[in-house]
Amino acid sequence: MNRTTQLESKTAFGEVFTDHMILAEWQEDRGWTDIQVLPFGDLHLSPSATVLHYGQAVFEGLKAYRQPDDSIALFRPEHNAARLAASARRLAMPELPTALFLRAVTALVSVDHRWVPSQDGHTLYVRPFLLGNEGRLGVGPARRATFHVIASPSGDYFANAQAGLRLFVSREFSRAGVGGTGAAKCGGNYAASLLPQREAQSRGCHQVLYSVERDGRRFVDECGTMNIFAVRDDGRLLTPELGTVLDGVTRRAVLELAAGRGMSPLETHIELESFLVDCAEGRITEVFATGTAATLAPVTHLVDGSQEVAISGADAGPVTVALREELLGIQFGTLPDAHGWLLPVPTK
Numbered sequence: 001m002n003r004t005t006q007l008e009s010k011t012a013f014g015e016v017f018t019d020h021m022i023l024a025e026w027q028e029d030r031g032w033t034d035i036q037v038l039p040f041g042d043l044h045l046s047p048s049a050t051v052l053h054y055g056q057a058v059f060e061g062l063k064a065y066r067q068p069d070d071s072i073a074l075f076r077p078e079h080n081a082a083r084l085a086a087s088a089r090r091l092a093m094p095e096l097p098t099a100l101f102l103r104a105v106t107a108l109v110s111v112d113h114r115w116v117p118s119q120d121g122h123t124l125y126v127r128p129f130l131l132g133n134e135g136r137l138g139v140g141p142a143r144r145a146t147f148h149v150i151a152s153p154s155g156d157y158f159a160n161a162q163a164g165l166r167l168f169v170s171r172e173f174s175r176a177g178v179g180g181t182g183a184a185k186c187g188g189n190y191a192a193s194l195l196p197q198r199e200a201q202s203r204g205c206h207q208v209l210y211s212v213e214r215d216g217r218r219f220v221d222e223c224g225t226m227n228i229f230a231v232r233d234d235g236r237l238l239t240p241e242l243g244t245v246l247d248g249v250t251r252r253a254v255l256e257l258a259a260g261r262g263m264s265p266l267e268t269h270i271e272l273e274s275f276l277v278d279c280a281e282g283r284i285t286e287v288f289a290t291g292t293a294a295t296l297a298p299v300t301h302l303v304d305g306s307q308e309v310a311i312s313g314a315d316a317g318p319v320t321v322a323l324r325e326e327l328l329g330i331q332f333g334t335l336p337d338a339h340g341w342l343l344p345v346p347t348k
């Protein structure tokens with residue numbers, strides 16, 4: 001079968017899967033097994049598995065990039081390994097050792113390397129996930145868990161994202177609270193985001209801009225499945241500090257690239273009301289969102305009730321464009337990987 005033709009004719013994200021998947025299993029008294037490469041297929045779970053009742057499910061998302069010499073590379077997968085372990089810790093699940101994680105994602109991309117698209121901007125999206133699957137209804141951490149990796153060829157996550165994202169400012173719903181699970185990549189966070197996301201879409205927006213309450217004030221948190229950045233008119237780059245937001249791999253890379261450009265990026269609390277006013281009055285000149293799926297996309301509009309704020313003349317600003325080009329250049333190998341961020345995947 002011509003994989004490339006098949007996947008390039010599909011545009012929807014995450015609906016086509018490669019031929020294989022990875023499995024590793026954990027039991028409290030035995031620890032982790034090594035990985036197995038299996039044909040992609042359905043899972044067998046007890047109807048009483050912890051994941052089905054109490055949501056013990058954490059996951060990751062990373063991409064394999066086709067390089068100009070036709071080789072394949074993953075982008076900073078050790079950060080995904082560390083984040084999966086942190087998410088697992090928060091949900092009282094077993095932590096997968098980094099070496100096992102890297103072996104698993106590399107093995108899947110390697111065996112299914114023909115699925116890594118060559119089309120411009122397309123990638124193989126890799127989805128590792130960890131489930132509590134002990135068959136027991138008592139509320140408590142599972143004493144058995146399974147780790148899988150599946151992969152799906154992908155193009156643009158948002159249609160026309162580069163033309164600018166419209167964000168719906170939600171005041172009714174939060175995705176995270178102080179002390180909650182906002183920093184963990186757990187399924188429940190995404191379940192809770194579906195209703196606000198539907199509301200955002202019904203108002204013509206791509207994503208929700210969430211805020212988090214601290215001491216009676218609201219602070220900018222994240223937008224849907226992406227971290228958010230703002231560029232001020234004095235050239236400073238701001239992003240909400242870690243705590244309730246996901247520690248995005250793209251976020252980190254952007255902070256490092258911005259520092260390399262002398263921008264002194266700042267991780268800080270950003271109060272929602274002043275953020276909105278600064279966007280409306282031009283003190284914030286650019287806003288962009290970052291994430292593995294959507295990369296780095298300009299935010300051009302904020303929809304706040306009946307108010308609509310256009311940012312940066314409703315166009316992608318120069319900082320957004322420059323950082324995006326640098327990031328994509330490194331990921332797709334058209335710029336030198338000066339930071340050693342790419343992990344080559346063997347294909348023989």
Ligand SMILES: Cc1ncc(COP(=O)(O)O)c(C=O)c1O
Binds near residue numbers: 248250251291
């Ligand atoms: C809630 C949330 N925030 C931020 C991100 C961006 O993280 P990363 O850059 O690692 O994809 C994601 C995507 O994984 C996400 O789901």
